[in-house]
Every structure is written in structure tokens, then in C-alpha cells.
Amino acid sequence: MIDITTRVQSVWRRNWDAFLRTYRVNFIPPFIEPVLYLLALGFGLGTYIEAVDGIPYPVFIAPALVSISVMYSAFFECTYSSFVRMYYQKTFDAIIATPVAIDEVIAGEMLWGATRGMIYATLMLPVLLLFGVVAMPSSLLLIPFAFLAGLLFAGIAMCFTAITPSIDALNYPSFLFITPMFLFSGTFFPLDILPEPIQYFALAALPLTHVVGFNRAITLATFSPINLLNLAWIAVATVIFFVLAIRLMRRRLVV
Amino acid sequence: MKMIQCISPKSGGTLEVFGMDVDTHQRQIKSHLGVVPQENNLDPDFSAYRNLLIYARYFGIPKRQVEKRAKELLTFMQLEEKRDVLIDKLSGGMKRRLIIARALVNEPELLILDEPTIGLDPQARHLIWEKLRNLRAEGNTLVLTTHYLDEAERLCDRLVIMDHGKILVQGTPADLIREHAGNDVVEVERTEKVVARLEELRLNYDLAGDIIQVFTNRPNDVAQELLEVCRHEAAVTVRPATLEDVFLRLTGRSLRE
Numbered sequence: 001m002i003d004i005t006t007r008v009q010s011v012w013r014r015n016w017d018a019f020l021r022t023y024r025v026n027f028i029p030p031f032i033e034p035v036l037y038l039l040a041l042g043f044g045l046g047t048y049i050e051a052v053d054g055i056p057y058p059v060f061i062a063p064a065l066v067s068i069s070v071m072y073s074a075f076f077e078c079t080y081s082s083f084v085r086m087y088y089q090k091t092f093d094a095i096i097a098t099p100v101a102i103d104e105v106i107a108g109e110m111l112w113g114a115t116r117g118m119i120y121a122t123l124m125l126p127v128l129l130l131f132g133v134v135a136m137p138s139s140l141l142l143i144p145f146a147f148l149a150g151l152l153f154a155g156i157a158m159c160f161t162a163i164t165p166s167i168d169a170l171n172y173p174s175f176l177f178i179t180p181m182f183l184f185s186g187t188f189f190p191l192d193i194l195p196e197p198i199q200y201f202a203l204a205a206l207p208l209t210h211v212v213g214f215n216r217a218i219t220l221a222t223f224s225p226i227n228l229l230n231l232a233w234i235a236v237a238t239v240i241f242f243v244l245a246i247r248l249m250r251r252r253l254v255v
Numbered sequence: 256m257k258m259i260q261c262i263s264p265k266s267g268g269t270l271e272v273f274g275m276d277v278d279t280h281q282r283q284i285k286s287h288l289g290v291v292p293q294e295n296n297l298d299p300d301f302s303a304y305r306n307l308l309i310y311a312r313y314f315g316i317p318k319r320q321v322e323k324r325a326k327e328l329l330t331f332m333q334l335e336e337k338r339d340v341l342i343d344k345l346s347g348g349m350k351r352r353l354i355i356a357r358a359l360v361n362e363p364e365l366l367i368l369d370e371p372t373i374g375l376d377p378q379a380r381h382l383i384w385e386k387l388r389n390l391r392a393e394g395n396t397l398v399l400t401t402h403y404l405d406e407a408e409r410l411c412d413r414l415v416i417m418d419h420g421k422i423l424v425q426g427t428p429a430d431l432i433r434e435h436a437g438n439d440v441v442e443v444e445r446t447e448k449v450v451a452r453l454e455e456l457r458l459n460y461d462l463a464g465d466i467i468q469v470f471t472n473r474p475n476d477v478a479q480e481l482l483e484v485c486r487h488e489a490a491v492t493v494r495p496a497t498l499e500d501v502f503l504r505l506t507g508r509s510l511r512e
Contacts, residue, residue, distance in 0.1 A: 010312045017309065018300040090296035096262055097290040098313035098361075099282040255263060 011108025117150025348379025
């Protein structure tokens with residue numbers, strides 16, 4: 001079985017400490033990104049778009065911006081950054097020489113990836129409030145949900161990291177999986193204008209679809225039964241990828 | 256080594272560290288071990304001092320306790336001035352010293368070192384040897400692997416020579432030298448006359464390329480004989496036998512007659 005104790009926090013803390021050491025660079029993207037997207041897409045392109053399903057365009061894309069930011073930060077943290085720590089810096093090797101188990105190293109990395117997603121969502125929230133594109137107080141839920149969504153993307157990322165032969169090969173999931181999701185998960189236009197098979201595909205296989213769906217319910221403060229499906233899909237997938245990532249990593253590292 | 260460290264699964268047989276099974280007591284064993292890996296795996300995101308603090312956290316050592324210990328270890332390893340320097344800015348010798356300091360952060364009962372001075376310049380090697388001898392003098396148990404036989408000769412109380420995963424011999428370096436090489440070695444250039452004379456005297460000798468080595472406890476007599484044979488035309492050297500001689504004799508490569 002999976003061997004995780006409270007020692008997992010020492011792995012998480014290592015990454016938190018490293019993050020704080022370079023906090024200036026780390027804190028810039030979550031402030032700049034939503035401003036750029038809202039100005040260019042929301043208020044630029046958005047002037048040609050009356051409304052989407054009766055929602056002003058900037059309000060429509062605001063939850064997608066949070067979702068994308070959570071996806072990117074958690075996914076890239078647990079692919080490229082984790083790979084660097086594992087392969088080039090030998091940080092994992094150093095940690096498993098201590099009483100911390102390999103399972104805890106991988107779990108700590110994923111929990112950190114999720115935290116990073118949550119930090120980004122937290123920092124974006126005031127910017128979105130300033131633009132008046134999210135409803136309060138329901139939008140406070142963006143923060144805890146970002147942790148869950150972040151954990152999902154961290155788990156998926158860690159599975160790729162466990163099987164990738166080299167850091168360059170991580171470009172495949174980035175371009176073939178993450179980029180299409182960024183565009184086709186109900187982010188910048190509603191899913192239902194796509195052909196039906198693609199809609200089903202998006203719901204079945206693109207995690208971001210569910211994250212955007214749920215975040216949109218949060219920022220609009222309009223919940224519907226479909227959001228329960230979103231939440232269930234995310235919860236189940238998170239558990240699966242979390243466990244799978246640890247197993248794949250054990251196979252890679254325990255030799 | 257990795258099986259002792261509970262990092263690699265046991266390939267067979269039984270293995271106990273501190274009387275505990277490596278399959279079932281990994282955390283307990285690892286919490287009493289200090290490991291100095293061959294490859295540098297210090298954390299490049301942090302300074303020398305914080306490397307020690309963060310490493311101690313993996314052992315669950317309380318912060319207040321470790322701050323004191325970290326300072327002592329930096330002093331012991333002569334790294335106080337590098338306390339706040341990032342790892343990339345340290346020299347190879349400093350990194351090795353810091354890795355040793357890091358391995359001591361949990362006050363281990365057993366320190367495992369894998370090639371501790373590989374790739375270092377002579378000054379850096381001597382400093383590390385000095386520190387390891389200090390640790391030994393304080394009563395610490397050190398297990399080290401090395402290909403540098405002068406290192407093994409200087410540091411080890413008990414030595415195991417392995418070849419292709421099999422133990423060939425074990426004992427103190429001095430005993431091994433006496434037993435497998437004798438006290439001294441007389442070296443001379445290989446010529447037919449020398450070989451003929453050695454056969455005549457019924458002395459054992461080894462061929463190491465175009466050098467003849469005679470392992471003997473009577474080096475001066477042998478040297479005298481050989482100097483006469485060569486008529487002082489070739490150099491005859493007498494030197495004490497070393498572990499390197501033992502190693503080469505045991506692992507082959509030389510003709511024994």
C-alpha cells in the first residue's frame with residue numbers, strides 16, 4: 001500500500017521555502033496574467049461579443065482564467081520542476097536517504113503543486129474583483145477548489161514525469177494535452193457550440209472542462225446539478241492519478 | 256551499499272542493520288544512518304546552512320536543536336564563512352565537506368561514505384581525511400568504499416577487498432600487506448639476466464609490464480644481488496609494500512611463478 005505519514009510535510013516545506021526565496025518572480029504572473037487576458041480578450045475581443053448565454057464576455061472568461069492558471073502552475077510544477085529536482089538536482093535521492101519514504105516525496109511534490117495552484121488562484125482573486133468580473137462571497141470558494149483542481153493536475157503531471165525518458169519529452173503532454181485543453185474546455189467559448197462528439201470527449205477526457213465548469217458556477221454564484229458531476233469527476237480522477245503517480249514513480253526510482 | 260541504506264530492495268539473503276531487518280524497519284534504520292553519496296546531491300536552491308536545516312527536517316529534528324548542531328558542524332568542517340553561500344558557489348572540496356556535515360546532522364550511529372574524496376585535489380583530500388580521522392577518534396563507525404587504496408590504507412581499521420562482488424580478503428591494512436605482499440618491494444627493469452638470477456636464487460617475482468617486482472622481507476639483500484647482476488646499469492628501487500600491491504596481486508593482471 002501507499003506509505004504516507006506526517007513526514008510528507010517536510011517535502012512540502014522544502015518546496016515552500018524554495019518558493020519563498022524567489023517570491024518576487026513567483027508572485028508576478030498571477031497578477032499580470034489576468035490583467036493581460038482580461039484586457040486583450042475580455043475587453044478587446046469582447047467588444048465584438050455581446051454576451052455569451054446572457055453573460056458579459058469578461059465575466060464569462062474570468063473563471064476560465066483562474067482554472068487555466070491553476071492548471072498551468074500545478075502541471076508545470078510537477079513536470080519540469082519536479083523532473084529537475086528528481087533527475088538533475090538529485091533532490092529525491094537525498095531525501096530518501098533519510099526516514100522520509102519515496103511515497104512521501106512524491107506525495108509532497110504533488111501537494112506542493114496543488115498549493116502552488118491555490119496560491120495563484122488566491123493572488124488572482126483581488127485582480128478579478130477589481131475588474132468586477134466575479135461575484136462575492138461565492139468566489140472565495142475559488143481558493144479551496146483551486147487546491148483540489150491543482151492536486152488533479154499535479155497528479156496527471158507526476159504520471160508523465162514518472163514515465164518520461166527525458167525533460168524534452170515532457171513537451172509532448174504540454175503541447176498535445178495541456179494546450180488543447182486550454183482552448184477546448186469551455187474556456188473562451190461555451191462547449192455547446194462544438195459538435196456533440198467533441199463535447200462528450202471534452203467531458204470525458206479533458207479535466208479542465210470540469211474545472212472550468214465548477215469555477216464558472218462559483219464566480220457566477222449559479223450552481224446546477226451538472227456541477228455535482230464536475231466535482232465527482234474531479235474527485236475520482238484526483239484519487240486515481242495521485243495513486244498512479246506514486247506507483248509509477250516507485251517503479252522508476254526504486255531500483 | 257544501497258541495500259544497507261534501505262534504498263534498493265534486497266537482492267537476496269538476509270541483511271540486518273543495527274539488528275533490524277532492512278525489509279521491515281527502513282525508517283528506523285535510516286534515522287540512525289548518515290549517508291555521504293558519491294554524487295553531489297546538495298540542494299542548490301539553498302545556502303550551506305539552510306541545506307543542513309532542511310535536511311534535519313527530513314529527520315524530524317526540532318528546529319532549535321538543529322540550529323546549534325548545524326553551526327557546530329559548519330565549524331567542524333571549516334565552512335563557517337560559507338554559511339550563507341549557495342551551493343553552486345562552493346568548490347568541489349567544500350561541497351564534499353558540506354555533504355559530510357549534512358550526513359552528521361542526525362548524529363548517526365553509522366556513517367556510510369561512497370568514494371568520499373573522488374575527484375578532489377590533494378589539499379581537499381587531506382582535509383577530508385583529517386576530518387574523517389577525527390570522527391573515527393571520537394568513536395564513530397565509518398563504512399567507506401573507495402578505489403583509492405592509499406585512502407583505504409590511511410583510514411581503515413578493517414578492510415575488505417572485493418572483486419566482481421565477491422570478498423577476496425579481509426583484515427587490517429597492515430596485516431593484509433604483510434600477508435599478501437610482504438614488507439617491501441624491490442623493483443627493477445626486466446632483463447633476461449635479472450630473470451635468470453632470480454630463478455637461480457629461487458625468489459618469487461611478479462611481472463608488472465616491463466618492471467619486475469620482488470616481494471620480500473629482505474629487501475636490501477635482494478637489491479644488492481640485483482644491482483650486481485645489472486652491474487649498476489639499471490635502477491633498482493626498494494619501497495615499502497602498499498595495499499595497491501596487495502590489490503593487484505589479488506585481482507590478477509600479474510604472472511605468478
